[in-house]
Structures are given as C-alpha cells and as structure tokens.
Amino acid sequence: MKPSLRNYMPERADRYFSGSSEQRRAARALFESVADLPLICPHGHVDPQLFAEAAYHFESPAEFFLIPDHYVFRMLYSQGVRLEAQGVSVNEGEDASEVETDHRRIWQTFAENYHLFQGTPTGLWLRDELHDLFGITEKLTPSNAQTVYDRIAERLAAPDFTPRKLYEQFGVEALTTTDAATDTLEHHRAIQASDWDGRIFPTFRPDKVVNDLDQPDWQEQIELLRAVSGMDIGGYGGYIAALEGRRAFFKEMGATATDHAAETPYTEVLSPAEADAIFQRGLAGQASADDARRFTGHMLVEMARMSSEDGLVMQLHPGSIRNHNRAVFSRFGADKGADIPHALDFTRNLKPLLDQFGSHPSLRLILFTLDESTSARELAPLAGHYPILRIGPPWWFYDSINGMRNFFAQVMETAGIYNTVGFNDDTRAFASIPSRHELWRRIACDWLAGLLLEGQIDDEDAYAMAHALAYGLAKEAYGL
Amino acid sequence: MKPSLRNYMPERADRYFSGSSEQRRAARALFESVADLPLICPHGHVDPQLFAEAAYHFESPAEFFLIPDHYVFRMLYSQGVRLEAQGVSVNEGEDASEVETDHRRIWQTFAENYHLFQGTPTGLWLRDELHDLFGITEKLTPSNAQTVYDRIAERLAAPDFTPRKLYEQFGVEALTTTDAATDTLEHHRAIQASDWDGRIFPTFRPDKVVNDLDQPDWQEQIELLRAVSGMDIGGYGGYIAALEGRRAFFKEMGATATDHAAETPYTEVLSPAEADAIFQRGLAGQASADDARRFTGHMLVEMARMSSEDGLVMQLHPGSIRNHNRAVFSRFGADKGADIPHALDFTRNLKPLLDQFGSHPSLRLILFTLDESTSARELAPLAGHYPILRIGPPWWFYDSINGMRNFFAQVMETAGIYNTVGFNDDTRAFASIPSRHELWRRIACDWLAGLLLEGQIDDEDAYAMAHALAYGLAKEAYGL
Amino acid sequence: MKPSLRNYMPERADRYFSGSSEQRRAARALFESVADLPLICPHGHVDPQLFAEAAYHFESPAEFFLIPDHYVFRMLYSQGVRLEAQGVSVNEGEDASEVETDHRRIWQTFAENYHLFQGTPTGLWLRDELHDLFGITEKLTPSNAQTVYDRIAERLAAPDFTPRKLYEQFGVEALTTTDAATDTLEHHRAIQASDWDGRIFPTFRPDKVVNDLDQPDWQEQIELLRAVSGMDIGGYGGYIAALEGRRAFFKEMGATATDHAAETPYTEVLSPAEADAIFQRGLAGQASADDARRFTGHMLVEMARMSSEDGLVMQLHPGSIRNHNRAVFSRFGADKGADIPHALDFTRNLKPLLDQFGSHPSLRLILFTLDESTSARELAPLAGHYPILRIGPPWWFYDSINGMRNFFAQVMETAGIYNTVGFNDDTRAFASIPSRHELWRRIACDWLAGLLLEGQIDDEDAYAMAHALAYGLAKEAYGL
Numbered sequence A, B, C: 001m002k003p004s005l006r007n008y009m010p011e012r013a014d015r016y017f018s019g020s021s022e023q024r025r026a027a028r029a030l031f032e033s034v035a036d037l038p039l040i041c042p043h044g045h046v047d048p049q050l051f052a053e054a055a056y057h058f059e060s061p062a063e064f065f066l067i068p069d070h071y072v073f074r075m076l077y078s079q080g081v082r083l084e085a086q087g088v089s090v091n092e093g094e095d096a097s098e099v100e101t102d103h104r105r106i107w108q109t110f111a112e113n114y115h116l117f118q119g120t121p122t123g124l125w126l127r128d129e130l131h132d133l134f135g136i137t138e139k140l141t142p143s144n145a146q147t148v149y150d151r152i153a154e155r156l157a158a159p160d161f162t163p164r165k166l167y168e169q170f171g172v173e174a175l176t177t178t179d180a181a182t183d184t185l186e187h188h189r190a191i192q193a194s195d196w197d198g199r200i201f202p203t204f205r206p207d208k209v210v211n212d213l214d215q216p217d218w219q220e221q222i223e224l225l226r227a228v229s230g231m232d233i234g235g236y237g238g239y240i241a242a243l244e245g246r247r248a249f250f251k252e253m254g255a256t257a258t259d260h261a262a263e264t265p266y267t268e269v270l271s272p273a274e275a276d277a278i279f280q281r282g283l284a285g286q287a288s289a290d291d292a293r294r295f296t297g298h299m300l301v302e303m304a305r306m307s308s309e310d311g312l313v314m315q316l317h318p319g320s321i322r323n324h325n326r327a328v329f330s331r332f333g334a335d336k337g338a339d340i341p342h343a344l345d346f347t348r349n350l351k352p353l354l355d356q357f358g359s360h361p362s363l364r365l366i367l368f369t370l371d372e373s374t375s376a377r378e379l380a381p382l383a384g385h386y387p388i389l390r391i392g393p394p395w396w397f398y399d400s401i402n403g404m405r406n407f408f409a410q411v412m413e414t415a416g417i418y419n420t421v422g423f424n425d426d427t428r429a430f431a432s433i434p435s436r437h438e439l440w441r442r443i444a445c446d447w448l449a450g451l452l453l454e455g456q457i458d459d460e461d462a463y464a465m466a467h468a469l470a471y472g473l474a475k476e477a478y479g480l
Helices: A022-035 A059-064 A070-078 A103-111 A121-134 A145-157 A163-170 A186-193 A218-229 A236-252 A271-284 A289-310 A326-332 A351-356 A375-383 A402-416 A429-454 A459-478 B020-034 B061-065 B070-076 B102-111 B121-134 B143-156 B163-170 B186-193 B218-229 B235-254 B274-282 B289-308 B326-332 B351-357 B373-383 B402-416 B430-453 B459-478 C021-034 C062-066 C072-076 C105-111 C119-136 C145-156 C163-170 C186-193 C218-229 C236-252 C270-281 C289-310 C326-332 C351-357 C372-382 C401-415 C430-453 C459-478
Strands: A040-041 A172-176 A257-262 A315-320 A366-367 A389-391 B039-040 B171-178 B257-263 B313-316 B365-368 B389-392 C040-043 C172-178 C255-262 C312-316 C365-367 C390-391
Touching: A022 A459, A040 A429, A040 A459, A059 A103, A070 A103, A070 A121, A103 A145, A121 A145, A121 A366, A121 A402, A121 B373, A145 B121, A163 A172, A163 A429, A186 B274, A218 A236, A236 A289, A236 B070, A236 B351, A236 B402, A257 A289, A271 A289, A271 C062, A289 A315, A289 A351, A326 C172, A366 A375, A366 C289, A375 A389, A375 A402, A402 A429, A402 B402, A402 C401, A429 A459, B020 B430, B020 B459, B039 B430, B039 B459, B061 B102, B070 B102, B070 B121, B102 B143, B121 B402, B121 B430, B163 B171, B163 B430, B171 C289, B218 B235, B218 B274, B235 B274, B235 B289, B257 B289, B257 C105, B274 B289, B289 B313, B289 B351, B365 B373, B373 B402, B430 B459, C021 C430, C021 C459, C040 C105, C040 C430, C040 C459, C062 C105, C062 C145, C072 C105, C072 C119, C119 C145, C119 C401, C119 C430, C145 C186, C163 C172, C163 C430, C186 C236, C218 C270, C236 C270, C236 C289, C236 C365, C270 C289, C289 C312, C365 C372, C372 C390, C430 C459
Parallel strands: A040 A172, A257 A315, A315 A366, A366 A389, B039 B171, B257 B313, B313 B365, B365 B389, C040 C172, C255 C312, C312 C365, C365 C390
Antiparallel strands: none
16 A cells, blocks of 8 residues: 655645755745746747638647657657657658558557656646646546547637637747748748737748758759849859848848757868859769868858848757658658757867857857757856857757756856856747746746755845846847 | 764665655655565676575675675775785786785775775665675774674574575565676576576676677687587678577577677678678687777677567667776786776767667667766667667666766656666675665655656656666566 | 745855755754864965065955956956956057056946856855955945945955965965976075965976977977076986976975876877977977877876876866967967866876876876766776876866765765865965865765765764865875
C-alpha cells in the first residue's frame, strides 16, 4: 500500500517553483507581478497563414497538437511507433498508403504513449494547454482519449477559436514569423491589408540562398531569388544587391530582425574576387563542401555589414546537424526530430566577424547555442565584453525547466541580465505560446526568488529583473 | 567551542535525500516503495569464479575491500601512498619485494588515509557496506583499525558469508559478468552444472580481438580466438565467422548482451576488401594506428549487424584513455586507476552506424559516456529520436550522487525515462552491489520527489517512474 | 501594488547560504568556525609597490574601485559605454584627448550603470567592500553617487588607510604577487628592507620569455632576460641557465611558486637539438606559430623539471584567448576584459609532462581551468590519480557563487578535497581580498552544510573540511 503523496503536490498556482516554502512564496509574488504582462514573441515559426484569414480554424485535435509537432512525434518514434502511424506525411514520390489519415486513431496512439512525456517540457506544455485552452483537468489516458478528443474538437470548432481571437486572448503584443529570403510574404500582405490590427511581422532568414552552395538545389534557389527580386544575379555583386533588396522589402513589411542558421558559427572574410569565384562555382554546380563552408562564413560577416547599415537585428542559431537520420530524411523530409546538436566553438569562429563589427554602434547580434558548455565558457564572456553581442534564451532542447535554470546559472554571473534578451518561444505551435511564456516567467521568478533568499539581490532589483526578463528585454532587443 | 551539528544530520533511513523536509518525506515514501525490489545487475565485472564454488570465501578485509579496488588505491596513490604499500601486485618480471603482503598493515595504511574519501562515492559505499554487511557503525580511524579488521575477518570466515549466500541475501534477480570473446566460460559452465539456481550470465566483450589490431599482442589474441572457436581465421571472412560462433556460444550460455569499449564512438563502414586488407596487415604485424582506428569503427557497425540478427543487446562504453600513467602501466598493468576520460563526439561518429541500423526493429544499442557535456547535447537528442538507442546510467566517475543528479537533469527532459535503462552497478566488488543500488534508488526517488513538489509530475507517475528506474527499465532493456 | 519581499531576505550574517532554514543554520555554524582564520593569498596580481612605501595612499574612489578593474569596465563597455568615458588610459601614441580624467564623472557613469551588476560576483564584491571598508549600507544610485564618492574619498585619505595597515586589519598571513621573469623585484626588496613584517612574496611567471617566440617583441624580452641575469643567452643552453638563475633569485626573495599561462595545456618534449634550433629561429625573428606552440609545450616540461629540482610549486593557468578584441587591444592594450576562454583538453596535452614527472616525489603542479566541462571529466580523474597534481580553485569568470558550487559538485567526488588547494583570490584589487575570501568561505560552508544534511558527512568531518578549505589546504599546497 503506497501512501498518498497528494499533500506534497503544490497547488496549480505554485507549479514549477522550487526550494523552501519561503522561496515559493517569494517566487509567486514575483510571478504575479509579471503574469499579466503582454507577450513579446520576437522569434518563432508560426505560419502567418493562420492570421491571413479571419475565419481560420484548426482541423482536428491531432492536427492541432500532434501531426506538425516534431517534439511529439519524435518521442513516440524513438520508442518504435512509426511516423506513418502518427500521420506524418511522406515526401512526394514516396508511397503514402501507410500514412494514417484517421485523426482519432492518431490521437489514440498518442494517448497510449502519453507516459513517455513524464518529466519532459513537452509533457508540461501539453498538460498546461489542455488545461488552459480546453479546460481539461484529467490526465490523458487510453480510455479517456476519445472523450477528450471530442471536447477538444468541439472547442476548436467554436467561432471564437481562431488564431486572431487567440492572439488577442493570449495578450500577444507582437509576433514575428521566420521567412525565406525568397518568400513573397503574401500572408503578411494579406494581414496588413485586412482590418485586423494584430502585429505580425516577418523575419528575414536567407539560409537557403546562403548556406547550401554545394547542394543540388542551389541553382534553383538562386533562380527563385532572381525571380522574386527581379535582379540579375549573374555574379556575386548582383547576388548581394538582390539580398539587400529583399532585406529592404522585409523591413518595409515590418521586419526588425534577420535570422541565420549554420552548422557552426564559423566566420571568414573573403576578398570580393574570392567570393565571386566561389559564387560562380556554386552557380556552375561545381562548388565543394569547403567552398560552401567558407561562403557561409563569409556571408555571416556580410550579413553583419548589412545589419549595421539597415538596422535589422541579427540572430545566429548554430550547432545543429540537420536531418541526421538518412532514412527519415529521405522518406519524410526535413524537421522530423532528427536534428542533433554537436560541440561548438564561438571564441575562435566569431573572431573575424567581431574584428570587423564587434563594437559597431548600430549593430546587434544575438547568439543562441545548442551546446550548453559554451554558455559560461564563451557566450557570457563574449557578450559581457563586445557591445554588439547579446545572448538568446535557452533554445530547442533547452527550452525546458532545467535548460532555463542552467541558463540563469551559467550566463548571468558573467554577462548580467542586460546582455540577454528575455524569452523567445521559437515554436510552430501557436497555441502553445502562452504556456511557454508562463513557464519561462515562472522559472525566471523562481531563480530571482533564490537570489533574494540568498541575499544576492534586494526586492527592488528582484521586481525590476522579473519585469525585464518577462517583457522589457525582448521588446528592447528586437525593437518591437 | 564549535556547536554540535548532530541535530542537522538525518536519520540513517533518510540519508542522501535533499531539499526541504517535505521533499525528504516524499522521497522516503517513494524509496520505501522500491527498496525491497530485487536487484537487476545487467552490466558488471564480478568474477564468475566467486559463484563457481559453493564454499568460496573471501581472503581478508584488505582483499575484500581494498586490494582489487582501483577506486580505493588510486586515491591513496594520488596523495603519495605507493601502490606497493597498498598490496597491489606488480607485473611478471617486476621486482615484487616491496609489495606489502601483510594485510593488516595494508588495512592500517588505509585507515590512516580514510579522510581522503570524505564526500566521495567510494566513502559512502564503504561506510554503507561496513554498516550493512558487518554491523560496523563507528567511523574507521587509525586507532580502531585493527579491531574493525578483526570484526570483518570474523564475519568473512562465517559459513554463510559466501558469494552464493550473499547473492540470495542481497535479493539479486540476475547478474551478468563481462567476458572476453576468447573466454571458455568455464566458471559459468560450473555454475550452470551445479545445483545452485542463481542467475549468473556472461556478456560478450570482444575488445581484445577487435580494437587493438596495431598492438604487439594482436596475433596472439587472434590465435586464442582461432583456438577457442576451432575455426580457420586466415582472413576477414573466417574472423567474422569465428566471432559469430563465439556470440552463439555466449548466447547459449545465457548471455543477453555484448559490450564494447573504445577510445571514441567512431564508426565507419569498410568494404569487404578494405576490411580484409586491414585485417591482413594486422595479422602480418604491419597495421598502423589509423588502420586500428578504422577497423574498430568498422567492427562496431559489424557488431550492430550481428546484434540485429542474434538479438544480443549491444552496449558501447567509449571515452576513456586507458593506462594514461606510463610508469604505473609498465610496473602494475591495466586497471590501476589511471584511465582518464576525454571529450567525445557521438553525433558525427555514430552516424555511419545509425545510417545502417538506426531504426532496425530488432537491434538495441545502449550508449554510455564519460563526457557529461554530451548527455544533454548529444545522447538525449539521439536516444530521443532513434528507435534502437537507449542511454546507459551514469558510469564510473559519475556513479555518484552528483553524477546521478546531473544524469536526471541532463537526460530526462529530452529523452524521457523510457529511453534510459535504469541502473548498472558496473563493479568488480560484488559485496558493494546492494549499497550501489540503494544509492541509485535513493537519488532517483529524491529526483522524483523534487518533480512532484514542483508539480511536474503527479503521485501516480512518481510511483510508476520510481519502479521503472529501480527495476523495470533494466530488466526490460537487457531482456533479463 | 507589489507586496514587500523584505521578509524573505536573510540577515546580512546569513547571506549567500542556500537551502532550508536548517541548512542555513548549519552553514552559519560552520562559517563562524572559520570566519576569523587568517587569509592565505597564494596567487594574485596585487602590485607590490602598494607595500613598498609605508605611506602609500589610494588616489580616488574611481582609481580604487573602477579604473584598474577590467571586471567592472568591460561590463559597462558591453552595454555601449566607451572605455574612454571610464577613464581607461590608451596606449602610447594613441590620441588620449577623449579619456575622461574627472574621477567624479567616471564614478557618476558607473553609478548610472550599477544595475548591470545585479546578480554578478562583481556586484557582490563591490557591495560588500562598500559596506565593510567604508560603512556604506545604501545601494549606489545616480542620485547618491557624489555623496558616496565623498565618503569613500574621505576614508581613503585617512592615515590608517594604507595597504600595510589594511593588510594587518584584513588578517592576511601571506600574500604573493605575480612577477615577470625579468622583474628586478625592487618593490619586494624595498618591503624586505623595511621594518614592516608583512609577508609579501613574488611568484615567478616567465610567460613573456617562454610563450611568444614568434612575436615581434621576443628578442627584446630575451635581451631583458640577458640584462637582468647577466648571462650570455646566445643559445638554448644559456637561456635555460638564465631562467634557472632567475628562479634561484626569486626563491631567495621568498617565492614558493611559479605560474604559467598558455592558450592550451599542450606539452611536448623536444630534443636539445630541436629546442636549440627553434630557439635560434626565435632569436632570428624567423619562428613560426607552430615553433612557438611547440616551444611553449616543451618549456612547460622543462619548468616541471626545474620545479622538481628547486621545489617551487608550479601553477598552470591555460585556456584564455588573450586580447580577443583587436580594436580594443590596439588602442588600450592587454587586460581590458577581452580575454575569452575556449574548450580545453588536459588529458592528451599533459601526457608528455606526466610521463616524465607524474609521480615525482618533489614536484607539485596545480592546474586551473576556464573550461568547466574539464573539471569532472579530466581534472578530477587526473588529480585523483597522479601524485604531483592538485586542482586550483574556480578561476576568473568562475570566481563566483555558481562557479564555486559547480567546482564543489564537479571536482570533489572524484578528486576529494585533499587534491585541491583551497582558495586563491587572484585579484589586482587588494581591498577586495577579504570580500572574496569571505564569499569562498561562505559557499564552502554552505556546500558542507548540504552534505551534512544529506548524511554524506558527519559534523566532525564538516568542521575539519571547512578548516581545510578556508585555510589549511592553501597554506600546505604553496608551502606558505
């Protein structure tokens, strides 16, 4: 007979706070001071189409929670549940006959594996969303799965359950998407042309026309860039001019930032002649992997140059080896939970960029990492020195309670909070945004309560830091 | 006058629990629900000879606790106590005249240095073993050392103090040893031929006939393999067949797993012709270090192939630079506490193996690490995606309170507990097994109590997770 | 209306303690047992000139707290406050017209940015110094900045506010400086020739005549060495003899240790002919970067050889990429907060040195790191085995509450406390020494209180370990 542990569980309002009961009470007071602040969402992957139509509705509970979320389906996949059984669509040309199309069965499969998410951030977000958006307080089980499905489906169909209404209900103050350099931003145009006054802005992410010079679809990407920009891209000069043109267009459309992914933060300054020679090899389909690596490194410096001129805040997200699972990539494509981090070196790799622009008065560069060992060792000392640098919040696998606690512990002593930029939800799942921000705000206040109880900060500082971490830093850093 | 701190020390039943008094009470309730579960010991280095003879007795307290335990003698060595004074035997051909043979003096030297183990896991295991197995509650000191020696010696001589009786008393459900590919498993045969029904199984560890192709004793090892397998090993094909034969024999003898050590997790697929050419250079004594590195990487993939066919669970223990101290290795041989970890890269190194077998339905590969920075960065994302992968428990230097806490904090959020495999005691010291499992169970329950108090999990989950971590996961992962 | 959190803040005597109220009480009892022990300062960068004149006085609050402290001005610089505005002097030949010379304005700028230090160790040291040395209990703000300046200035001018009097008031038992191999130690001679009996000793740091063989000022440094040693340095033999001569002189002047910085802990044994050839290329201005790297690695082994003969304790501080900001280095010179750590490998790099001297009975080598991931992975296993090795305390960015907590958590389980060397304040700021030692002692006692409450150690051990960490280990390790 196991004794009940219910008495040890906190009331819901105190969840995610740690330590002694005094610390929890202090954390709660701090949290309550920021709980209702608007949400600044300066980096994410929500599809702008959701806001382009006033009456957009989500298709089903499985579509809403599961099918597009690689955090979810990769976990079931890791335990042997095939992606097909989870409704993940296959690449064109692949046999799609085994892809489950019955959303109720996909949901049932998920419910049967719900225990896999015990103690994971995905588990917490799902539970909090079910509670906050759908009023579901019982734990999902195989036996209640279909009833829960019904209740979610009913709510999804309600007239007020549109992305625009949710945006308002969530208290979002601004939300940015992430868009290819070759994107026409048609959905953003539709939003701006509508009478809705939500603030949805694009972010300029040129990876596909910058990083993959040695890949088979490079020429096609450059052709897309030529077409959308209307410029001649026969050489490196035209290519740069086209990119500058696209940035100007994004800025007109409200963008305040760019974003750049790369396997490493390698930077290098090529001479114009070298850059052109490599670019020409790319166009001719003759570029090597080393060409691509050097060109990417060079273009990061070039993008810093452009940002120093047009004022777009630059973000760098390095460190993921994308599409690590060859079979999954070949059948299902990118973003299937098979992106795996590796060890990074910012200190040496960023030096060429910093030699040129490290103290530039109108450049801001926000660094993210997937290698936590770089946080205290490299990022905090770099951002605690160079005026252009700021450190982005815990990213991806680290957007979690431990990831946040490590971030506060590893970054703040050397960099101080003012060299960080608050929170980014970085999600494709629009409806998870409030839960993610609430988790961040709770853990930030828990951290501050700990500092207060140790006499490291006083209450005036604690309240000011809570506000900055929850709202002010993100707003200021991205100019939103 | 220093005030007594006795009031702050927990009662013994609450040791190793952390946090507030509520958290300790919750941890204790969870621990009590798993404290009496049988012990699954799926990876270790206990000598099977202990169980081959019904009347086996341990020689002396020094032999029981100190002389074979590199965790102990390396610590005294680091503070200037020579290995000879600790009774460590020298290699054949070395002058053994200075090796202490008086076990009472060895024990006295240990007692004089017992403070070195303050705050170390070895100190906790020793204290708990002295208490639980020998009823010794006072702290070992230079002045009580000989009295304590007498009490231990008396107990060691008792008729019921045999490995077989201890196995039963400890509640071991299954225990596996680690055995060379060329081992005849005579002790295992003796155990199985006896009327004792303890479940002692071998594990297939072929390192010596796989890793060291460029070493002087390679030919000798291959000759041993030839002799024990009775097969012609003139070429790579015969070599593979011989290994497959040995695996089949181990499986007949009850093995459910293989184990592989390597300096790095490097893998590579060689063509049959390349593999044969390198193998031939090895036989001819002409292999280079690079040959050995590539051959080891290739054989890891080949072992994965064999495991996918015969179902033996594959374990990989990479990351130790063995025999780092040249002088100690030359005089005393291997396993003398001079194996030092280094930084690892799983993400790139395992890709060739995973490209071939990452989603194979009948393969399981358990990964261990000595580089904690890989836990959250690489192992958790890999195991949280690839169906064949599981993460082994904290190993060696990390089989400790902090090592376990870091493991829970770094692995579980991304991988979930079901991509881990519970606990391995991984010890040569049979009698330390209950203390090691108890430490793991206590720290696991302490972690779960923390999650519960933070509202991350409910009590139903906490009890289920405690059972899985203490028992279920290990049993399932190794098929025991 | 935000509720007051004052009740949650500890009284000053309990600051920096963590956990439950029981743990805080235990920590306080432990701390009180070591709070008044003398301060051992075995590694630091205080200018010996402070003690050479009996009547030395500090110039101003800005000079005392800000202008020489790169921990302070790099933080303001990172937020866009130019170094000139902080009074940092420029290199010879640079236009100095913009360097602020009004110390009151520098102080005001600092006060306006004081919030940047929230939650940082610099913030804690400053607050504690203002309190303990100047009786200032209110928080520094832009509006009270000039009043606070006046109060500090008044105290600085007091007759008893000299370094010698402070040394006595602080309870310093011994303090060592860090001095170039070519230093004449004139200030140390003046101290020893005076009637003051403070114990101020030099430390031999030969980096400039060892590390930079490929740099433009190498010949000049060697010429300085020739001049100060009076020896012919036409070849490697004379160079070694000159270094040995300088070591002997430092030892006569009371030195007990040497110190060595290097970008990595790389070591290598060159043959005498190779060493001489590289040395000659250096003298001729023809050495390559690889020459410099190999020569530095060789000289670390050679310095270990010398230490094994003359008994000077050897310290190694690797891992910082110095002067990372090209523009700042070019205008302001070295030590401007632009030194950035990178990933290290001790395991492979130290092997050549350890192969020669790892068990030498009269050598001690203390290792420091700026890469925390090496602490548990490499340093603790190395120091927990090799007799000559000890681990230095958390250094630079890690001389902080989290740095210390990580150090205890990562190092002690494997190495034990007796393979560590207590605390080094490692500061240029003499007056910050008591605050730094108090922080260390508080965090050490907090850690021990945690072990006690978890039943890992008993109270006898806790008191003994507190004494060792606060005083005994440093004194013993450096022979002070």
